[in-house]
Amino acid sequence: MPAFSRKWVMALVVLAIVVPLLQPLFPDLVSDYRLFLVSTMIIAAIAVLGLNLLTGFNGQISLGHSAFYAVGAYTAAILMDRLDCPYWLTLPAAAILSFIVGYLFGLPALRLEGHYLALATFALALSVPQILKYKWLEDLTGGVQGIVLSKPEPPFGLPLSEDQWLFYYCLIVMLILYWAAANLLNSRSGRAMMAIRDYHIAADTMGIDTSLYKTVTFGISAAYTGIAGALSASAVAFVAPDSFSFFLSIKFLIGLVVGGVGSLAGSVVGGIFYVLVDNSAQALSTYIKSDLGLQFDLSAYTVFGILLIVLMYLMPTGIVGGVYGMMRRLRRSS
Template identity: 75%
Template sequence: MAAAGADRRWVWIVVAAAAALPLLRSVVPDIISDYRLFLMSTMMIAAIAVLGLNLLTGFNGQISLGHGAFYAVGAYTAAILMDKLSLPYWTLLPIVAVVCFVVGFLFGLPALRLEGHYLALATFALALAVPQMLKYRWLEDLTGGVQGIVLLKPEAPFGLPLTEDQWLYYYCLIVTVLLFWAAWNLLRGRSGRAMMAIRDHSMAAGTMGIDTARYKTVTFGISAAYTGIAGALSASAIAFVAPDSFGFFLSISLLIGLVVGGVASLPGSIIGGIFTVLVQNSAQALSNFVKNDIGLPYDLSPYSVYGILLLVLMYVMPTGIAGGVVMAWRRLRR
């Protein structure tokens, strides 16, 4: 009990430090710039998306290569509601969560007949199909077709003296804390134990009276809802959605973030979100360093950077960064 209390205390210390970070902008404007705040907002959005995949794959054992599709559904649902119905951004998350939950639940029903790599291939097909469907000419009036939809970034409410990027940071921080808190409560309860029992041994869980079909489909829906909320936040943050932004590489990057951060670990989801954004934003800088400073005639794409880092981390930390940190801490304590 004392250890759990200490862990919660550290969590609230980290959240308080994150909340105070934008206030330091006037003190160190070069370090806490609007661009860096925007970058941290995208990290929190990626962490929510990785958490959604983690609930399905890490805690329930269902492999998905298509969570970029749910991310796209959430982003386009929010964009269409803001663009066509002029709904305020802060009313969208519950609607997006319900829509993506229904989509994930309905996809999870036929997926009950699939396991392992067959389920992975089905979700892979979903990731490939959704961006093409968004370009379909019959949906062009809603989705904007290839051109996408241009939006406005959210402004601070109640006349708060905050820039758009500062308010976006606080908005994403509030949503991230609430969603991780909800996931923590879900996993430590009866439903969470049932999810993990299905992951560890589905047949034994069914023998013990757990309704495996219901838990699998509901977990698919919850996972899709989390990832869809991340997509809705991304639409507000970037103020633009287009089909090509939700290609198959998005699904792969979420899966890599999950593996690198730590499967079946809530802190690992945060680490995975940070890793995903950092690699995407530093791939070009690393490519220039390799080509100009080291002298190798290569241009590193994000795919190459992902592959190299994944190989290194899987060799050094096979349980992910979160698992590696825990193991190192235990060794130091001994």
């Protein structure tokens, strides 16, 4: 990571730590709802980061990451609701179980490439919500009604609201996972992952165990997304099968493409983008109907489609790639 990038990252981290503490001074600007919204952006960024490790850095296309997100969320929900497990202990459990599911799914997926692999993961995304509704699992998963939880309370008597603590909790987890991903990609294993992405036949010829790296990367990617799902269960305090539909996988993929495929910073930008659009589409639709008097129902998917077309035309390498390109051109011209 370039020096200027590290400085910007550190500045943003310090800003993220300080801003919630200003809530007593600016209660409207730094409200609990806005902190909760930022927490959901952080969770989405972790999920997109997991997808990026698989698709952006290993070259395997997935349309089924909503399934791993559901595995993580339900693991956390069941542990907290049925076994009264502390919320922080659900993260490693969700990561381990999601890794196992991702690794096992990656084994048969070794025989698939390109759109065939995408179709297989698409089938996974469609099947998991239906499995969660299965009547024999209702006692465990709550069936179509889902599971209602309680938000995590600040530990050690910290003078923070639930949403403030949730924000810091999600931020700490994201920073750890971001650091782990950066170190992984800078290691020998990371270079092997990217070699498989660029030219898997040459990587195989050079002695890289492509089968092992593909399945393990699938597991790691699923573990990241499962952790995001576990955080989502604590943040929203509710899980239900219909929350993990195939369209959630599409949102992750849109966030990845918009932020920047093969860019860790792009994962964060992509997570922020998809949550912002998801939460702003309804408000924009209401504005069009009430203020402009137009009978036009603007769904989140319509906004996603329009913005995706515009951004791909203006910034084909994603927002982060586009910003880096503009900065390079400015440095050359100066």
